[in-house]
Amino acid sequence: MSQLKPLIAGNWKMNGNKSLISEFAQEFNSQAINEIDVLICPPSIYVDELAKQVDAHESVLNVGAQNVSEQASGAFTGEISVDMLKEVKASFAIVGHSERRAIFGESPQLVAQKYKQALVNDITPILCTGETEQEREDDKTFDVIAKDINAVVELAGIESFKNGVIAYEPVWAIGTGKSATPEQAQAVHRFIRGHLAKYDAEVAQGVRILYGGSVNENNAAELFKQNDINGALVGGASLVSDKFMTICNNAQSSK
Numbered sequence: 280m281s282q283l284k285p286l287i288a289g290n291w292k293m294n295g296n297k298s299l300i301s302e303f304a305q306e307f308n309s310q311a312i313n314e315i316d317v318l319i320c321p322p323s324i325y326v327d328e329l330a331k332q333v334d335a336h337e338s339v340l341n342v343g344a345q346n347v348s349e350q351a352s353g354a355f356t357g358e359i360s361v362d363m364l365k366e367v368k369a370s371f372a373i374v375g376h377s378e379r380r381a382i383f384g385e386s387p388q389l390v391a392q393k394y395k396q397a398l399v400n401d402i403t404p405i406l407c408t409g410e411t412e413q414e415r416e417d418d419k420t421f422d423v424i425a426k427d428i429n430a431v432v433e434l435a436g437i438e439s440f441k442n443g444v445i446a447y448e449p450v451w452a453i454g455t456g457k458s459a460t461p462e463q464a465q466a467v468h469r470f471i472r473g474h475l476a477k478y479d480a481e482v483a484q485g486v487r488i489l490y491g492g493s494v495n496e497n498n499a500a501e502l503f504k505q506n507d508i509n510g511a512l513v514g515g516a517s518l519v520s521d522k523f524m525t526i527c528n529n530a531q532s533s534k
């Protein structure tokens with residue numbers, strides 16, 4: 280892990296409830312965690328509750344959403360805007376998670392619009408990108424990732440990565456129990472930083488690049504030893520407070 284402040288983000292997907300939110304808000308306090316940023320992205324209906332519990336327990340948790348609309352407001356049934364997220368004190372939004380891309384058909388261009396919409400409204404976007412197993416076998420990993428990043432650069436400019444986060448999430452590693460090896464992850468993270476550096480070397484050095492895909496309490500420490508891994512986006516293991524705490528502690532001690 281480089282000198283960038285690590286970010287450990289939990290993506291609860293369509294899981295969790297109010298009691299889990301209360302448990303997390305109480306356990307993740309400043310005595311437990313003080314040198315890294317920790318974020319929980321619960322289902323959107325619980326974002327407000329998480330923010331309230333964080334206040335009530337003086338928790339260090341940051342509050343985020345798993346998705347956000349590219350539109351500001353209006354006739355978009357079922358969508359949630361950046362203003363709504365801000366009103367309930369969310370400060371991060373995941374955009375372009377592989378499930379949104381694969382199941383809900385989100386294109387690199389749409390994801391770039393969401394990224395920009397979040398960023399210009401002071402919500403930190405976490406841009407997810409990663410290849411499928413087939414794309415890896417076909418040696419297309421870097422092409423897929425470059426395409427997702429280029430869509431953001433074209434719409435929002437390279438400066439937009441000054442205040443954004445990237446999460447490398449190989450699709451074949453998400454929810455499968457088959458994490459990328461630290462070396463595989465580092466190779467892609469290095470590619471991402473190098474690709475950004477072609478546009479702006481300073482921006483490339485400053486952007487946090489998280490790894491996501493079956494991160495757990497046993498494999499996190501080795502992943503965090505890699506130079507270009509600045510934290511993790513965690514699915515399944517972020518639902519169990521002990522496991523998530525161990526991952527956070529591993530990130531703290533890797534600094």
Ligand code: PEP
Pocket residue numbers: 290292448452453454455456491492493494512513514515516
């Ligand atoms: C995710 O949902 O982004 C994810 C990485 O899930 P898991 O950690 O369960 O693979």
